[in-house]
Amino acid sequence: MEVSGDHRLLGAFVEDGAIVKKGWLEAAARYSRFAGGRDVTGTITAAFRFGRDVEAGLVLGVLDRTRDAGSNLFGAPLTTPVDGTGFADAQIYAKYRVLRSPFEMAIGATTTIPMADEGRALGPGTAQSSAFVGLRKSFSAATLVWSLGVAGHDDSRAPGGAEGHETGQFGAGLLVPLSYEWIFLGEISYRDGAYGRDGNDLRALAGLDWRPADNVVLRGGLGAGLSDAAPDLSATLSAAFHF
Numbered sequence: 001m002e003v004s005g006d007h008r009l010l011g012a013f014v015e016d017g018a019i020v021k022k023g024w025l026e027a028a029a030r031y032s033r034f035a036g037g038r039d040v041t042g043t044i045t046a047a048f049r050f051g052r053d054v055e056a057g058l059v060l061g062v063l064d065r066t067r068d069a070g071s072n073l074f075g076a077p078l079t080t081p082v083d084g085t086g087f088a089d090a091q092i093y094a095k096y097r098v099l100r101s102p103f104e105m106a107i108g109a110t111t112t113i114p115m116a117d118e119g120r121a122l123g124p125g126t127a128q129s130s131a132f133v134g135l136r137k138s139f140s141a142a143t144l145v146w147s148l149g150v151a152g153h154d155d156s157r158a159p160g161g162a163e164g165h166e167t168g169q170f171g172a173g174l175l176v177p178l179s180y181e182w183i184f185l186g187e188i189s190y191r192d193g194a195y196g197r198d199g200n201d202l203r204a205l206a207g208l209d210w211r212p213a214d215n216v217v218l219r220g221g222l223g224a225g226l227s228d229a230a231p232d233l234s235a236t237l238s239a240a241f242h243f
Contacts, residue, residue, distance in 0.1 A: 001177040003143045005055075006242045009187045010207050010221045012171040013045065014093050015147035017104040017136035019055045020242065023048045026217075028238035032231035036071030039231075040064040041088060045240075053097035055106075061088035063122050072229075074124045075196020076160020084120035089113060095134065103137040118158040124195065125157030126164070145187075146172040153194045162196025175209075183209040185221060199229035207236065215242055 005018035024047040032039045040063070047057035067073055067082040095108025110130045116123025132149030153164030173187035185207040193199050207221020216239070223234035 009173040015132045015134045017106045017134040024242045026240035030236045032234045037067035056094040059091040063088040074156040074158045075162025075198045082121045086117050087115040089116045089123045106134045121158050126154035143175040156195050167192035181211050201230045202227040203230040
């Protein structure tokens with residue numbers, strides 16, 4: 001089975017060295033449990049190829065969030081509980097594939113548009129940007145994906161107003177074909193704390209990619225936090241159409 005740019009990780013979809021063949025549309029639901037609450041997010045991801053080596057896209061979503069008073073959020077402890085639903089911050093991105101052989105490599109950038117209500121602690125209320133390098137190498141039994149990046153964060157406007165930091169991020173993943181229809185997905189990611197007293201976020205995820213038809217993808221996975229700032233447990237389900 002050929003693993004192409006239309007085979008992507010669940011978490012690090014954007015920061016991949018590969019390019020979609022033409023287009024990708026995906027609807028996803030994500031649940032994340034933290035010590036003081038939980039996030040439930042619904043997102044729509046659209047990605048398109050332009051020319052031979054350019055991919056650009058956007059991610060739009062809604063967020064339902066609860067947190068207990070005293071929980072750390074955007075770098076500051078909450079003085080009151082959070083229980084709200086609204087738009088999540090949107091993300092736009094673009095990347096250019098600079099190498100196709102002996103491995104794929106792309107350089108790219110993302111910008112986060114502050115659509116979430118910072119007054120209800122659904123977002124920091126400021127724009128964020130990042131730059132990354134994504135790489136991919138396919139072997140007979142598996143495909144390796146990894147990325148490195150840096151991000152800048154303005155001071156938060158959410159309750160507490162914590163200072164924003166420049167941060168580093170790293171990700172690595174594995175796509176293993178199990179059959180013509182099934183692929184195992186495994187990944188690990190790390191991000192520095194972005195605001196004030198935020199801790200580092202280290203998490204791992206394992207999932208499956210099922211292709212019941214040529215252009216339809218159903219994906220799901222479970223994740224676990226490996227540091228205090230990461231969610232204790234996360235789950236993702238998605239359905240995608242690519243062309």
